[in-house]
Amino acid sequence: MKEVILDTETTGLSVSEGHRIVEIGCIELNDLIPTQNKFHCYLNPERKVSEKALEVHGYTDEFLSTQKKFSEVVDEFLNFIENKRLVIHNADFDLSHLNNELGLMGKKKLNNENVVDTLALARDKFPGSPTSLNALCKRYRVDNSKRTQHTALIDCDLLAKVYINLLDQKEPSLNFKNEDNEKKIINLNDKNQYFKKVIKPTEEELKLHKEYLKSSLKKNFFN
Numbered sequence: 158m159k160e161v162i163l164d165t166e167t168t169g170l171s172v173s174e175g176h177r178i179v180e181i182g183c184i185e186l187n188d189l190i191p192t193q194n195k196f197h198c199y200l201n202p203e204r205k206v207s208e209k210a211l212e213v214h215g216y217t218d219e220f221l222s223t224q225k226k227f228s229e230v231v232d233e234f235l236n237f238i239e240n241k242r243l244v245i246h247n248a249d250f251d252l253s254h255l256n257n258e259l260g261l262m263g264k265k266k267l268n269n270e271n272v273v274d275t276l277a278l279a280r281d282k283f284p285g286s287p288t289s290l291n292a293l294c295k296r297y298r299v300d301n302s303k304r305t306q307h308t309a310l311i312d313c314d315l316l317a318k319v320y321i322n323l324l325d326q327k328e329p330s331l332n333f334k335n336e337d338n339e340k341k342i343i344n345l346n347d348k349n350q351y352f353k354k355v356i357k358p359t360e361e362e363l364k365l366h367k368e369y370l371k372s373s374l375k376k377n378f379f380n
Contacts, residue, residue: 163182165182
């Protein structure tokens with residue numbers, strides 16, 4: 158199954174106050190394994206960045222004024238996420254801003270039917286515990302030292318690792334070309350995503366093992 162880890166950065170928190178998107182980052186997963194396909198862009202929000210948002214991501218008005226507008230990247234973005242499940246941390250926030258941008262252009266809005274909210278997953282799994290992306294990175298020992306500020310692609314990369322852990326899956330870091338030694342399970346309901354190949358002993362090995370046990374049991378190991 159193809160999924161897209163998605164993150165946005167904005168000029169502020171609320172679309173009702175006219176805030177807009179300044180960055181979109183997407184990383185594609187295929188059966189939980191990151192592919193080479195990514196989508197990333199900075200955007201000219203056509204308004205000023207709030208002081209609090211500037212502290213979070215560091216994108217200045219001067220920098221953003223030179224970037225493309227959402228209308229110039231919307232088709233490429235929609236083509237990238239088409240027919241893929243979206244994985245977002247705090248999905249309501251990102252979807253509200255994306256749908257605001259799509260609505261301003263008269264485009265069809267995204268629904269949440271094919272969206273996984275990792276914030277909701279974390280809250281269900283760890284009720285009462287911190288569930289921010291940084292907190293989950295700490296819990297799962299995901300190195301987030303590069304996250305000195307919020308940037309969409311870095312956050313997507315971290316979320317991909319957190320998402321796999323939230324599903325109780327093993328992070329896909331193995332070499333899958335050697336299929337005789339490692340097998341991959343793509344059923345997300347399974348407890349383990351990977352398992353070792355079972356090697357059965359030969360008749361000769363079984364015979365030698367029995368002989369070894371007989372000789373060993375004759376010894377008194379307590380003298």
